[in-house]
Amino acid sequence: MSQTLDTVFAALADPTRRAILTMLLEDDMAVTDVADPFEMSLAAVSKHLVILSKAGLITQEKRGRVKWCKIEPNAMKEASVWMQSFGKFEELDMDAFERFLEAELEG
Amino acid sequence: MSQTLDTVFAALADPTRRAILTMLLEDDMAVTDVADPFEMSLAAVSKHLVILSKAGLITQEKRGRVKWCKIEPNAMKEASVWMQSFGKFEELDMDAFERFLEAELEG
DNA sequence: ATATTCGTCAACCAAATGGTTGAATATGCA
DNA sequence: TGCATATTCAACCATTTGGTTGACGAATAT
Numbered sequence: 362m363s364q365t366l367d368t369v370f371a372a373l374a375d376p377t378r379r380a381i382l383t384m385l386l387e388d389d390m391a392v393t394d395v396a397d398p399f400e401m402s403l404a405a406v407s408k409h410l411v412i413l414s415k416a417g418l419i420t421q422e423k424r425g426r427v428k429w430c431k432i433e434p435n436a437m438k439e440a441s442v443w444m445q446s447f448g449k450f451e452e453l454d455m456d457a458f459e460r461f462l463e464a465e466l467e468g
Numbered sequence: 469m470s471q472t473l474d475t476v477f478a479a480l481a482d483p484t485r486r487a488i489l490t491m492l493l494e495d496d497m498a499v500t501d502v503a504d505p506f507e508m509s510l511a512a513v514s515k516h517l518v519i520l521s522k523a524g525l526i527t528q529e530k531r532g533r534v535k536w537c538k539i540e541p542n543a544m545k546e547a548s549v550w551m552q553s554f555g556k557f558e559e560l561d562m563d564a565f566e567r568f569l570e571a572e573l574e575g
Numbered sequence: 576a577t578a579t580t581c582g583t584c585a586a587c588c589a590a591a592t593g594g595t596t597g598a599a600t601a602t603g604c605a
Numbered sequence: 606t607g608c609a610t611a612t613t614c615a616a617c618c619a620t621t622t623g624g625t626t627g628a629c630g631a632a633t634a635t
Contacts, residue, residue: 367481373551374477375623382554392582405624407583412622426581426632434554441551444480447489447541482593500611512594514613519592533602533611 365417369440372416377401378409382418385432392421392428472524476547479523484508485516489525492539499528499535 372378381395396406410430413419417436422429479485488502503513517537520526524543529536 366486367483370477370481371622373547374474374481376474377623379473379550386554393580401623402625403582404584404626408623411583423582428582432554437551437554440480441548443486444544444548444551447493447539447544478592484593498611499613508593509595510611511596511613515593518613530612535612 365439366443368412368416369418369436372412372418373440375409375412377406378413381406381409381413381430382432385419385430389429389431392430395430472546473550475519475523476525476543479519479525480547482516482519484513485520488513488516488520488537489539492526492537496536496538499537502537 373382377399380399384390384395384398392407392410393403395410396403399406410419410421414421418433420431420433422431480489484506487506491497491502491505499514499517500510502517503510506513517526517528521528525540527538527540529538
């Protein structure tokens with residue numbers, strides 16, 4: 362039983378958290394800026410960041426009063442490998458994938 | 469926002485459900501046989517199968533009084549592609565991966 | 576010095592999750 | 606027919622989840 366898979370998959374199951382990760386692909390961000398596009402309180406987003414942090418999917422570093430969030434893509438490796446064992450997927454349609462990411466961000 | 473990603477990742481977040489999927493990699497199985505190795509009621513396992521089913525990760529076909537469960541690896545495609553966008557992972561250590569799958573089954 | 580900004584904490588809430596048990600349904604067997 | 610097997614359903618329960626608000630501490634700006 363892998364606690365890592367539990368926490369990583371659970372973290373990825375929430376659309377807000379996936380949107381946050383997609384945002385962080387662009388650049389490191391402060392907590393306040395991460396929260397900005399969402400229609401929920403800063404405290405709620407802060408909790409999401411804790412969950413992403415515990416799953417290892419992001420790291421946070423405090424500089425001054427600003428806490429910077431950085432994505433840690435390698436934390437997905439175990440989960441990604443796990444999934445890949447379950448099928449040989451067709452090649453990626455990258456255009457479709459881009460559109461999909463757009464939708465995720467708006468979602 | 470993708471309801472599919474929500475349900476697939478949520479389904480994979482539970483170790484019992486991942487173990488079920490790993491079992492189904494070997495062969496299609498009846499509900500009773502799926503439930504056998506787990507220390508929980510048949511009803512509980514049945515619920516897990518419903519969740520896997522709704523996520524599209526398995527299909528179930530009733531023949532006689534037996535309901536057969538079949539893994540549908542392609543349902544992981546979208547989620548797998550999503551994850552892969554977040555990093556270029558090092559090459560897989562396949563021995564480690566085998567050991568990991570063993571542990572999952574025992575978990 | 577004081578006000579403002581950044582972020583978390585604590586208490587609370589509703590809804591979802593993962594489990595239980597016992598009854599119900601449907602099929603197969605003798 | 607009558608019994609056993611396969612599976613789900615319904616009601617229930619404890620815990621977790623995802624959100625809220627208001628207060629708070631730490632850092633910055635005026």
